[in-house]
Amino acid sequence: MTKLIKYKKREMILVLVLLLASFIIYSISPQFVSSVNIINVFNNNALLGIMSLGMMMVIVTGNIDVSVGASFAVCNMVVAAYANNTGGKNPFVAVLIGMLVGAALGAVNGIFVTLLRIPAIVVTLGTMNIFRGILYFITEGRWIEGLTGPFLGFANRRVLNIPFAVYMWIAVIVITYILLYRTRLGRNVLASGGNKEAARRAGIEPNASTLTAFIYLGILTGLAASLSASKLGIAQPSNGLGYEMTLIAAAVIGGTLFSGGTASIFGTFLGMLLLGIIDNGLVLARVPLYWQDLVTGLIIILAVASSAFQSFSKVRSRRKTIKIEGDPACQD
Amino acid sequence: MSTPLLELKNISKSYSSVRVLNNINFSVVPGEVRALVGENGAGKSTTVKIIAGVEQPDSGGEIYYNGELIHKMTVKHSLELGVSVIYQDLSLFPNLSVAENIVKGSEKKFFVGLNTYKKQASAVLESLGVDIDTSLLLSELSIGKQQLVAIARAMYSEAKLIIMDEPTSTLSSTEVELLFDVIARLKESGVCIIYISHKLDEIFTVADSITVLRDGEHIETGAIDTFDQEKLIKLMVGRELRFVPFHGTDIGGSGTTFSVNNFTLEPYFRNISFDVREREVFGITGLVGAGRSELAQSIFGIRKASSGEIFLGGEKISISHTNDAIQAGVCYLPEDRRTQGLLMGQTVTRNTTSANLRGVSNKASLISGQKEKKVVEEYIERLAIKLPSIESHIERLSGGNQQKVLISRWLNAGPRVLIVDEPTTGVDVGTKQEIHRLLRELANNGVFIVLISSDLLEVLAVSDRVLVMRNGNAADLVETKSASQESIMEKSLLG
Structure with missing residues (x-):
């Protein structure tokens, strides 16, 4: 237990904050703690929750992706167009297509960042506009609606009263865990995020890690976009606006450091849940909409401030590791 | 075999x-x-x-x-x-x-x-x-x-x-x-x-x-x-002498000094004291890890020494930030010019004037392009800096010319003390010699010069006395006239 508190300090704090927030909301509006509402909270945040784990992976490598909302819209429209043309007969293929398109968009970002060595924020700001621009150009802003067949609503189908999308969220959490901690690929991602030069000297190619992370985020974005099309039965080119900020917020609240190398899957899950609960609770408590933004904003700043503090102490401890004077010409 | x-x-x-x-x-x-x-x-x-x-x-x-x-x-x-x-x-x-x-x-x-x-x-x-x-x-x-x-x-x-x-x-x-x-x-x-x-x-x-x-x-x-x-x-x-020596004359002069007393910052260095006399180039040498750069950075206010005092011309000065140091006339040319010195992607002009923007500002506190140009051109001539144009980006210059620009930056700030840390690494031999001559000239004009260098020949050729540091301690203080590379190396290694 003491080990748990020591190593999972941030997660423990988040659990406490979650409980506290839940209690406050409950005391204002008791229907918060009904199975219907709780399942709703999970269901409403499942898609963002899936994507947040990909965003976490990208941040671990020391990068960022703000094009993810636009990628979501592209995948969303492609999947909907496919489902529309085939009468929604083959949901499995539809999801696969969504994930492939997502992977391709992620690869575009990753290649720009690694091969051309352009900072990720610049690349993804650019691709954000490019992806959405092309989408508007092709669709001329039209929606795709009236999806039918088995595709429609499969993401809402319930087993044990829990929607399919929530199961997918859980599955992605498990897969991300295995990928990041139990495969060489994931360990290399962590290593190159922690110390790029040391990684290179250990025979790890940091660029491969970066590319992997961007593609992984792309795949999860494609998955979420497919689920979204299935849930709603419509897709529109303006979907996914502002997702990037929520995803970054969830990862950062969960303890992912912008300096790279440090991630928490459980923390990211809790971060997403906290944002979801607050949204939900404020609605239940009939708090005006603008207060929601304010509260969310405050939480993000608090989380980022503590994250920055962690980064700072991390940098300090790293400075201690490097006791040698800094001049490369002098390191003989 | x-x-x-x-x-x-x-x-x-x-x-x-x-x-x-x-x-x-x-x-x-x-x-x-x-x-x-x-x-x-x-x-x-x-x-x-x-x-x-x-x-x-x-x-x-x-x-x-x-x-x-x-x-x-x-x-x-x-x-x-x-x-x-x-x-x-x-x-x-x-x-x-x-x-x-x-x-x-x-x-x-x-x-x-x-x-x-x-x-x-x-x-x-x-x-x-x-x-x-x-x-x-x-x-x-x-x-x-x-x-x-x-x-x-x-x-x-x-x-x-x-x-x-x-x-x-x-x-x-x-x-x-x-x-x-x-x-x-x-x-x-x-x-x-x-x-x-x-x-x-x-x-x-x-x-x-x-x-x-x-x-x-x-x-x-x-x-x-x-x-x-x-x-x-x-x-x-065992190298042959490569540098023309530039030793000082009339060292001591009016008796004013720049003194560092009992500087300590664990685990880098402890109880370091020295006086730099007028018209003197004071050398500090030692192997990697001896704490030389950390000492200089503490004097300049980048790191905070846990104890120690600095006196300039008999007056105590307190430095808790680099700005205090610059105000007091203490300047530091860092050892790694690329990461600690140069403003990459900026023009030669901006690199030169950045430590003293007041000096190139007009009455309304706006930076005057004309004044800047005048200042920069003056240093280009004085230090014989070779460059395509004063508006070219600093990375287009050779290592030696980049270093000269950084020295100009500090000269423009009006230094009373100039600490130079490995000023000639990655610089060609001709420019090395020019930098040596410049350091001596500054010392003769009343600037206290502290030269930190691993290059023993450089230390022997340019400085008048040298402090040898080993593992954060002052191992010895030697007159360079009576010292040899071997004797200094022996002290850095063995004490």
């Missing part, structure tokens, strides 16, 4: 125009402990990086491993061949656990079993005779323990050639004994070790043979019993 495990033939390496290695030739055999020695900048680390595949040698050089020519040594390839390096900066992962750090780079399977690695890592640490919890994060360990983890990592990889770059710099004496035991065991099992150290007593304890490098050249290789300390030092420093 068995066939060499590793053989370097005609290895050279240049960074832009500066040649750091020139036709290096040596070979090592299995079961041998080879000490690689030389001054700072002799080319030891570059040699290591080439063997490890981190850097590629210039064309013409050949690397043989087990008698086979290696066409392109990459990091991956060298790891596969069984080369493992314990880098001076350790090159570990602070965000990963001890176990992961030990196995990183040697994992065989795609899927990682948590417990097997933990067990294997513990086993290696145990065989080293150290007790470290392998589930701790690396950043939670002391530097000494991290060093042991780096050693464990090399052992885990079952390397045939282990290169240790200053492995004992952070170890306690018992840990050093432990390391020597390990080296003896590795040697017995046929592992070859290239051991880099500044500590001569260690070298004579542990090595079978020695290779001496100097200024990127191979000087001598021989069995340990063909060397003694005196000979070794001589070989390390």
